[in-house]
Amino acid sequence: MTVALRMFVLVAAVLCASFPARALQAQEVEARIGRFYDDDGWTAYRLGVTRPLGGIVRYQVHADVLRDLGGSGSLAGPGLDLTAFRTGEGPYLVAGLSGGLGSESSSEFDELWGSWSAGAGYDVFPLSFLSVGAEGRWRQVSLGRRDGFEVALGLSLHLGGRRSADPETQVPAGAVPLHSKPTPQAADASPARTPQNLTDSIIATASKAMGRPYTYGGTGANGEGFDCSGLIQYSYGKHGITLPRRSADQAKEGRKIERTVRKLAPADILTFSNRGGQVTHVGLYLGEGRFIHSATRGVQVSVLSPDDPYGRWWYKRWVGVRRIVQ
DSSP states (O other), rough: OOHHHHHHHHHHHHHHHHHHHHGGOEEEEEEEEEEETTTTOOOOOOOOEEEEETTTTTEEEEEEEEEEEEOOOOEEEHHHHHHHOOSSSSEEEEEEEEEEEESSSSSOOOOOOEEEEEEEHHHHHHHHEEEEEEEEEEEEEEEGEEEEEEEEEEEEEEEGGGSOTTTTTTOOOOOOOTTOOOOOHHHHHSOOHHHHHHHHHHHHHTTTTTOBBTTTBOOOGGOOBBBHHHHHHHHTTTTTTOSSSSSSHHTSSEEEOSSSSGGGTTTEEEEESSSSSOOEEEEEETTOOOTEEEEEEEEEEEOTTTTTHHHHHHHTTEEEEEEEOO
């Protein structure tokens, strides 16, 4: 094992050890490889752990190794990145600092170096617990006054999808199974509702979450954000209707409705798919062509229309409708 690789493993182990197991829930572990274009070029390796900071901002603590393509120099050390809008599939902004020990011309780690970088990236989710991303940023390194463009490809494992208290099976406190009868205590706690009043209440609950951030695996517990299916489960669960945790499973609940806007009713669940196959996103229909959902920029209202500048993206991926309240 080379000195650079040993140092990389050591720094990565320290970083991972600094996060207790519970802190890793609903977070991402990312491995990345890239190219830093300066003179002959450097190969860049990274292993990092990403966590939410607040709102649309996340941070990543990582271990880096840069190897001169000529084989004569190595740099290694820890770093910190801040990202904006990296809360789901789509584009994001990134800026970071890193530093450590290394050498421009040998395998000896006897010189200090520091670096700053800034750029943008894009993530896609081929699987619910796995994302693939591409990133480009401008980097400046103090050692040798190097600067240049860096491109990288990364693979992220989203640990929140397999937490011990699996969000795919969690339901809000007090929820009643869809096909079961409420207990006498639950029946006494709230007056009977007509279907119309019930749909209004479900929509009101979802609307109160407007502006909450998108959080992978988020169910709204303790004031946290939501993912798309978490918002739907939360909105129905608050009114005694239990739905599955995953969007693909929610797409099998209730009664299938014809996929046309004029057939929709308030509180219908709209289902979407990036590739026309398994459902990957869900939203709650509000009426008048509008629906509420948790997407990259948090809980928001979109228009289900091929003529709306933002809504047409969702309209093209709209694959179905499920009616829960008859």
